[in-house]
Amino acid sequence: NIINQTYFENCELIIVDANSPDNEHEVIKRYQKENKNIRYFRLGEDPGIYGCWNYAIKKAKYGLITNANLDDLRSLKQVEKFSVFLKNNKNIDLVYSECYMTNENHTSYSEDRDYGEIYPIFDFSKEAMIKCLPGCMPVWRKKMHKKAGYFDESYKFAGDHEMWLRAVDSGSLFWKYPGVHGLYYNNPAGLSTSDNKKDQRFQEEKKVFWEYSHIFGEKIVKEYEGYFSQ
Numbered sequence: 001n002i003i004n005q006t007y008f009e010n011c012e013l014i015i016v017d018a019n020s021p022d023n024e025h026e027v028i029k030r031y032q033k034e035n036k037n038i039r040y041f042r043l044g045e046d047p048g049i050y051g052c053w054n055y056a057i058k059k060a061k062y063g064l065i066t067n068a069n070l071d072d073l074r075s076l077k078q079v080e081k082f083s084v085f086l087k088n089n090k091n092i093d094l095v096y097s098e099c100y101m102t103n104e105n106h107t108s109y110s111e112d113r114d115y116g117e118i119y120p121i122f123d124f125s126k127e128a129m130i131k132c133l134p135g136c137m138p139v140w141r142k143k144m145h146k147k148a149g150y151f152d153e154s155y156k157f158a159g160d161h162e163m164w165l166r167a168v169d170s171g172s173l174f175w176k177y178p179g180v181h182g183l184y185y186n187n188p189a190g191l192s193t194s195d196n197k198k199d200q201r202f203q204e205e206k207k208v209f210w211e212y213s214h215i216f217g218e219k220i221v222k223e224y225e226g227y228f229s230q
Contacts (some may be wrong), residue, residue: 007080018046033208048149073109093172094140099182158204
């Protein structure tokens with residue numbers, strides 16, 4: 001899905017192997033022979049998802065960043081459209097969009113198919129940041145990390161939401177690109193969805209809410225404070 005992006009020749013694909021016991025590199029090497037812009041790094045230990053993201057961001061050669069989750073798929077022009085938008089709108093640091101949501105693990109994405117349910121994402125505002133607006137496949141400026149810092153590696157679940165809130169707190173503006181441009185797999189075993197991790201996720205979400213409640217505004221805080229006081 002990534003190498004088929006219309007903008008792929010203008011990108012680099014950084015793959016961070018977090019000391020996996022499997023032999024993925026044998027598969028990756030086959031792709032590297034045909035795609036010189038795929039860069040592979042194997043770590044001696046697993047620093048967690050946000051540690052891997054930070055490692056890749058610091059290795060990145062270019063000024064725009066996106067993350068690629070293994071169980072999500074993009075429309076084939078998603079990276080191109082979002083990148084061009086950011087290049088033409090210097091005041092925006094991050095762009096995101098709606099995506100379809102599925103309970104099936106698809107292996108490909110079709111532009112012509114309606115996958116049904118759309119994951120609900122709203123236009124950008126500080127109040128709307130009570131939700132993790134950027135969703136699962138935003139594109140953002142690398143320089144955003146210079147003023148806001150990198151992903152907090154102490155988090156296991158809510159580190160992306162905390163990062164986006166910290167960026168907004170530092171003055172970054174986000175933008176919701178019109179249309180549906182991806183497919184989110186509601187993986188029952190995923191970090192953000194599995195039932196056996198819900199208590200740990202809630203504790204992190206609770207911490208993020210109270211730390212950044214000044215962003216959401218009084219109305220939103222009153223609406224959610226009962227839930228996050230549990």
